[in-house]
Amino acid sequence: MNTEVVNFIKEHKGDLLENWMAAMKISSHERSLNLISDDVFKDISHEFIEVAVSNIIDSENGFNQKVERFTERVVRIGWELVFLMDGLSTLKTLVLELMQKEKDYSSEEVIELITEIDRWVAPMTNQIIESYSNNWEKTVSLQKVALQELSAPLIPVFEKISVMPLVGTIDTDRARLIMENLLSGVVKHRSEVVLIDITGVPVVDTMVAHHIIQAADAVRLVGSRCMLVGIRPEIAQTIVNLGINLNQITTTSTLQKGIEKAMEFTNRKIVVLKEGKD
Template sequence: MNIEVANFLREHKSQLLQDWMTAMKKLGDERSLNIISNDLFENTSHEFIEAAVSNIVDSEKEYQQRVERITERAVKIGWPLNFLLTGLSELKTMILNLMRQEKNYTSEETVELITEIDKWVAPMSTQIVESYSNNWEKTVSLQKVALQELSAPLIPVFEKISVMPLVGTIDTERARLIMENLLSGVVKHRSEVVLIDITGVPVVDTMVAHHIIQAADAVRLVGSKCMLVGIRPEIAQTIVNLGIDLNQITTTSTLQKGIGEALALTNRKIVNLKEEA
């Protein structure tokens, strides 16, 4: 890198930080800035400038680690990739303008200066895109795993009675997860009756019904009984129109009614206690 540019970056790092934060507050959209506190914005901005300057003072490994940290932070706080690339472009413009303010460059020297700054910025831009993409993929993968773990829980509500509330659409991958959680949960909680609550499932088509029937059959194979609860009128009409046979599964319109029937199957019931006089 041009020694003149390198020395300028070292000497004007603090000024560049302040100018960069001011510029990004004007250029950034409200979503990118309002989601974090002023302190976090300042700390992240400082890391960004440090990562930029480290390109001339640190080893390649240390520089890559700095860029990795700033992109990881950006993904966590919700800064889009475009915000970082815009920030890098703005930093390049600032450096050029500040250097031209301090020294009168000829046309040839200005072209050379722009070339040197571009040579410095281009590798960082590439590194930011690559690092941001990797961090984004990691975050999405972790979120997907967390969502899968929460998407089909089997909850014991009474002794021998468990409920699996389902929310959202059910595809083949999720149906597999439902089956696994259902069977392992039945054995773990020693459930004699399992209620699958589809109140939160927006659409029950042939495929969804097929998966539910498979789950009920699997539950019976491990010695338990499966009930389907939360069947809304529109869902009941769809099931009838599609000709889906649910005769082997006990169904109720609400979870409350299902709990009552489940208690009856286990020789129990809910009674009201009269207040003592």
């Protein structure tokens, strides 16, 4: 790189930081900035400038490590890649503007400066995109594993009675997990009645209903009864409009009613004890 550009960047880190923060605060990326406090923004901005400077003073390995740590952090707080790309573009503009304020360059020299600044930023752009993508995929993968671990547990609530609360959208992969947990849980807890609670499922379409029917059939094959509870009025209307047949499954509008029904299936009932008179 041009020695003049290198020296300028190293000597004006503080000015670049202050100007970059000011420029990014008036950008159109309010969402990214609203995710963090001003102190955190200042801290991450400082790290961003340090990464930029390390591209000209550190070894390739040292620079890559700093980029990796930086992108891991910004992915964790939810900054979008487009925000970082705009940040790099802003940094290029600032370096050129600050250099031109200090010295009167000819047109040819300005073109040379732009070329040198582009040469400085290009490796950062490529490395940040690659590192950000890797960290994003890693984060999504970890979140998916965590969701699967928490998703669709079979909870024994009474002897021979278990409940599986479902929350969120049900896709094919999650339906498979539900089926596995349901069958293994029925055997493990020796459940005679299983209540699938769909109170937290926002949409029940043909595919979701198909998966629930499959689950109920599988439960019957291992000698247990399956109930569907938490059917809201809008869900009931959707099921009717789609012509979905749930005749083989006992349904109730609430979990409480479902448990009462499950107690009857296991030859028990809930008795309200009256307080004795003094």
